[in-house]
Amino acid sequence: MTSSATTPDRLRSGSAETLGRIARDNAWTLSLFGLLAALLVFTKLINSHYGLTSLQFTATAVVPLALAAVAQAVIVISGGIDLSVSSQMALTSCVAATLMANYPGDGTAVVIVLLALALGLLLGAINGALVVLTKVPDIIITLSTYFVWAGFALLVRPAPGGKAAGWLMGLAVGSLGTSLLPKAAVVVVVIVAAIWIPLGRSRLGLSIFAVGSNRLAAFRCGVPVNRTKFLSYVIGGLLAAFAGLSLTASTGIGTPVPEPTYVLISIAAVVLGGVSLAGGVGGVVGPLVAVVVLQLIRDDMTFLQVDPNYGLVAQGLILIGVLMVGSFIQIRRSRA
Amino acid sequence: MTATTSLLLEATDVSKTYGAVVALDHASLSVRPGEVHALMGANGAGKSTFVKILTGAVMPDSGRISVRGRERTSHSPADARRNGLVSVYQEPAIIPDLNIRDNLRLTQTPIEPVRHWLHELGLESLDLSSLARRLPLATLRIVDLARALALEPEVLLLDEITAALPANLTDRVLDVVGRQRGGDRSVIFISHRLIEIGAICARATVLRNGQMVGVVDVTAGSEDRIVELMLGEVAAVRGRHEQPAAAAATRSEQAPRISARNLSDDRRLRDATFDLFPGEVLGVVALEGQGQDELFAILSGAKRPASGSLLIDGRPVTLRHPADAIRKGVVFVAADRAEALLMQRSVRENISLPFSARIPQWGWINLGREGQRVDEAVETLQIDARAGSEVRRLSGGNQQKVTIARWVAAGVRTMLCFDPTRGIDIGTKSQIYVLLRDLAAAGAAILLYTSELGEVQLVCDRVIVIFGGEVVGELPAAGADEVALLRAAHNLRPDADLPEQRVAGAPAETFAIEAPVGEAAEGVGRP
Numbered sequence: 001m002t003s004s005a006t007t008p009d010r011l012r013s014g015s016a017e018t019l020g021r022i023a024r025d026n027a028w029t030l031s032l033f034g035l036l037a038a039l040l041v042f043t044k045l046i047n048s049h050y051g052l053t054s055l056q057f058t059a060t061a062v063v064p065l066a067l068a069a070v071a072q073a074v075i076v077i078s079g080g081i082d083l084s085v086s087s088q089m090a091l092t093s094c095v096a097a098t099l100m101a102n103y104p105g106d107g108t109a110v111v112i113v114l115l116a117l118a119l120g121l122l123l124g125a126i127n128g129a130l131v132v133l134t135k136v137p138d139i140i141i142t143l144s145t146y147f148v149w150a151g152f153a154l155l156v157r158p159a160p161g162g163k164a165a166g167w168l169m170g171l172a173v174g175s176l177g178t179s180l181l182p183k184a185a186v187v188v189v190v191i192v193a194a195i196w197i198p199l200g201r202s203r204l205g206l207s208i209f210a211v212g213s214n215r216l217a218a219f220r221c222g223v224p225v226n227r228t229k230f231l232s233y234v235i236g237g238l239l240a241a242f243a244g245l246s247l248t249a250s251t252g253i254g255t256p257v258p259e260p261t262y263v264l265i266s267i268a269a270v271v272l273g274g275v276s277l278a279g280g281v282g283g284v285v286g287p288l289v290a291v292v293v294l295q296l297i298r299d300d301m302t303f304l305q306v307d308p309n310y311g312l313v314a315q316g317l318i319l320i321g322v323l324m325v326g327s328f329i330q331i332r333r334s335r336a
Numbered sequence: 337m338t339a340t341t342s343l344l345l346e347a348t349d350v351s352k353t354y355g356a357v358v359a360l361d362h363a364s365l366s367v368r369p370g371e372v373h374a375l376m377g378a379n380g381a382g383k384s385t386f387v388k389i390l391t392g393a394v395m396p397d398s399g400r401i402s403v404r405g406r407e408r409t410s411h412s413p414a415d416a417r418r419n420g421l422v423s424v425y426q427e428p429a430i431i432p433d434l435n436i437r438d439n440l441r442l443t444q445t446p447i448e449p450v451r452h453w454l455h456e457l458g459l460e461s462l463d464l465s466s467l468a469r470r471l472p473l474a475t476l477r478i479v480d481l482a483r484a485l486a487l488e489p490e491v492l493l494l495d496e497i498t499a500a501l502p503a504n505l506t507d508r509v510l511d512v513v514g515r516q517r518g519g520d521r522s523v524i525f526i527s528h529r530l531i532e533i534g535a536i537c538a539r540a541t542v543l544r545n546g547q548m549v550g551v552v553d554v555t556a557g558s559e560d561r562i563v564e565l566m567l568g569e570v571a572a573v574r575g576r577h578e579q580p581a582a583a584a585a586t587r588s589e590q591a592p593r594i595s596a597r598n599l600s601d602d603r604r605l606r607d608a609t610f611d612l613f614p615g616e617v618l619g620v621v622a623l624e625g626q627g628q629d630e631l632f633a634i635l636s637g638a639k640r641p642a643s644g645s646l647l648i649d650g651r652p653v654t655l656r657h658p659a660d661a662i663r664k665g666v667v668f669v670a671a672d673r674a675e676a677l678l679m680q681r682s683v684r685e686n687i688s689l690p691f692s693a694r695i696p697q698w699g700w701i702n703l704g705r706e707g708q709r710v711d712e713a714v715e716t717l718q719i720d721a722r723a724g725s726e727v728r729r730l731s732g733g734n735q736q737k738v739t740i741a742r743w744v745a746a747g748v749r750t751m752l753c754f755d756p757t758r759g760i761d762i763g764t765k766s767q768i769y770v771l772l773r774d775l776a777a778a779g780a781a782i783l784l785y786t787s788e789l790g791e792v793q794l795v796c797d798r799v800i801v802i803f804g805g806e807v808v809g810e811l812p813a814a815g816a817d818e819v820a821l822l823r824a825a826h827n828l829r830p831d832a833d834l835p836e837q838r839v840a841g842a843p844a845e846t847f848a849i850e851a852p853v854g855e856a857a858e859g860v861g862r863p
Contacts (some may be wrong), residue, residue: 025725210689213678220638220658220668220676221690221742281680 028274032289039296047303059182060172062295063246067270068189068262069287071239076270078232079279080138085240086262087149088123092244094153097162097254109165117241117303124237128230153256162254168312172249189297196284208232213280344369344522345491350399359385361546372523374533376542378566378761391423392416407612420490428476432469449486458508473838474624478629493634499759502624505841520841530559535681591650593781599644604632606805612781619792619799620785621821627805632754636668636844637661665749672756686727687742713745734763750781769795803827
């Protein structure tokens with residue numbers, strides 16, 4: 001699902017060679033999985049009670065962040081950035097929770113979920129249209145819309161509240177069949193795969209990478225640069241709406257005040273996940289794993305009873321350390 | 337090698353590997369004082385790595401570098417500068433958002449010597465307070481060179497300094513570099529143009545696959561020897577290809593693929609009128625800034641003309657976006673690979689990018705069929721795709737082949753090539769020439785702007801000359817030797833002498849010197 005898997009390179013076809021190349025091209029993602037495994041072992045060592053149930057809690061806790069990170073990844077790959085992702089989540093979450101409180105029923109909840117997703121598409125479309133039409137840098141536009149969506153969220157729900165349909169809340173907790181498979185993780189993978197795999201095989205997917213990688217080259221190859229940027233924000237908006245719904249699902253209510261750290265963590269996860277902030281490089285598997293890594297680091301701080309303030313400092317330092325090692329490896333690799 | 341002290345620069349046993357790739361394998365280079373020394377090699381032979389090591393941009397794995405007999409280690413370009421080694425890279429090391437004076441201040445270069453060298457190089461009227469990004473690339477390269485000369489290095493390294501220069505500036509540069517002979521300073525000169533090597537270099541060190549394969553004294557007949565060393569096994573000297581088939585004979589019976597009628601952009605391009613026929617390679621020759629960039633931008637759909645009309649296959653068209661041009665089968669190959677490629681993406685993606693434009697926006701890419709087309713294109717162009725997962729890891733020649741391959745895969749009908757062989761090794765150049773001829777033979781129409789006048793007779797059927805934004809002449813390839821082209825490019829009548837002071841003295845912004853109306857009219861008569 002990462003960049004090279006979406007575009008299998010069949011220039012050489014020896015299977016061992018192919019495997020080697022896939023490993024090389026996805027070295028970053030593979031090392032992240034390694035880091036994740038090491039962290040799980042470490043977590044088990046410092047907290048012998050950490051088991052499959054705890055893993056499910058972790059999975060449930062990361063769902064909104066994971067979806068936000070993927071939303072961010074798509075936009076960053078196209079060369080943009082979205083600072084409004086957390087208030088998009090707050091707004092869609094509040095709208096969904098309020099509607100579900102006013103119009104109860106499992107059937108209507110399905111309609112409400114669809115409405116919330118449509119709202120996400122609309123918010124993304126507004127972000128994208130503003131970026132493309134005004135030519136104001138993405139970071140300014142989305143910083144402004146962050147406040148706009150947050151304001152709307154408070155208008156919809158002056159205080160936390162509302163309701164979530166039972167089946168929606170059920171999606172976020174527990175496991176699927178075997179307890180090894182947290183339901184929340186499955187839901188995230190299904191949503192992301194349903195969007196990312198078709199995208200990777202379509203013209204739009206390649207265009208998103210192309211525009212992020214080299215706008216001029218893409219333009220000269222006949223890629224509609226503006227439309228592609230616009231659509232990357234629309235896809236980002238859709239994923240942010242899923243993230244907002246997952247907030248409602250896990251808390252059962254809508255909270256109008258967006259959590260600013262969601263934006264920062266989504267960007268941190270994107271970078272840690274191997275997506276270049278300059279655009280054009282990366283995938284969605286890396287950011288997904290990175291979100292779990294970041295969450296486990298936070299959990300471990302709690303288990304170790306680190307003073308939360310020092311915990312924040314430590315988190316930042318760990319992030320810098322990991323990125324330094326990572327970029328060192330990448331520099332070595334790019335020279336090879 | 338015997339008398340170490342008599343050498344100004346001596347690099348011995350320099351090796352560098354990048355992972356499994358051996359970039360330099362015990363390569364050596366020795367330069368005498370006052371010598372202009374050519375460093376030659378096909379793309380990927382290790383020239384760039386050698387230059388980067390000499391100028392401290394890259395640390396070698398092993399090897400020694402001595403300047404005037406004293407061993408030196410350079411950890412950075414600033415270090416190398418203190419050791420007396422200064423390089424002018426292919427990309428001007430100039431900050432675009434600063435003016436020229438601030439750029440000079442940034443490198444602590446004294447202004448007066450720079451002025452002196454700018455004068456020598458034919459840019460005496462350059463306004464040092466002009467913003468770098470507003471100046472043409474050719475001017476920036478000259479400024480970069482003047483700055484390097486002003487630093488009075490012991491060894492000056494020039495990497496493809498003439499690659500992007502128009503003929504008049506090239507002459508001035510060669511003149512100035514040639515005059516360094518016999519002085520204290522030595523010059524290491526990298527160029528793919530053998531004529532330039534022959535004109536100013538005393539000796540040439542030839543690299544192949546990272547190894548030093550020979551040092552040649554440059555004399556009248558040494559070009560063949562150098563080419564032989566560079567190409568190795570493929571020693572077949574790539575001479576002139578057979579004269580292009582007599583496409584002209586059939587041309588009159590066919591409808592032109594592209595007809596440009598009085599195209600103008602209100603700035604540089606004033607009145608371009610010409611026809612491009614299927615089955616021909618039409619050359620375009622012009623001095624820097626005569627409107628050729630604008631012409632190609634208009635033809636490829638990247639820019640709208642201010643006036644005039646454009647007909648494709650006999651029908652008037654309005655191109656709003658390159659996608660419109662591509663849909664009509666008109667594609668563009670740029671000189672600068674950085675403007676054409678997705679450097680961090682794979683060969684496959686780079687080739688697919690416009691190809692997928694031929695399927696509906698929302699459709700699924702047929703990976704099987706697409707893969708087949710890509711493979712065919714890679715094979716047709718003999719692209720070495722071993723490092724294919726990231727195009728930036730390919731050599732310059734292979735990169736350029738990728739930009740052409742993407743259009744071959746898409747089934748090209750009309751190709752607009754803007755200096756496609758700039759900075760590319762001889763072997764790849766020949767392959768591109770052959771490819772362009774093959775495409776034309778298969779019925780494609782090819783418009784080829786070239787800054788290398790010798791290419792015209794190698795590839796083109798005929799050539800048009802642009803001066804002051806107008807097409808001022810047309811020559812058949814047979815009559816388009818370099819002298820004739822140079823005259824035509826300066827808008828001189830065939831019998832007039834080339835003036836001593838060419839247009840090189842004109843200020844940078846106005847390379848497009850105002851053509852006296854009368855002279856333009858009597859120029860190399862319109863077709």
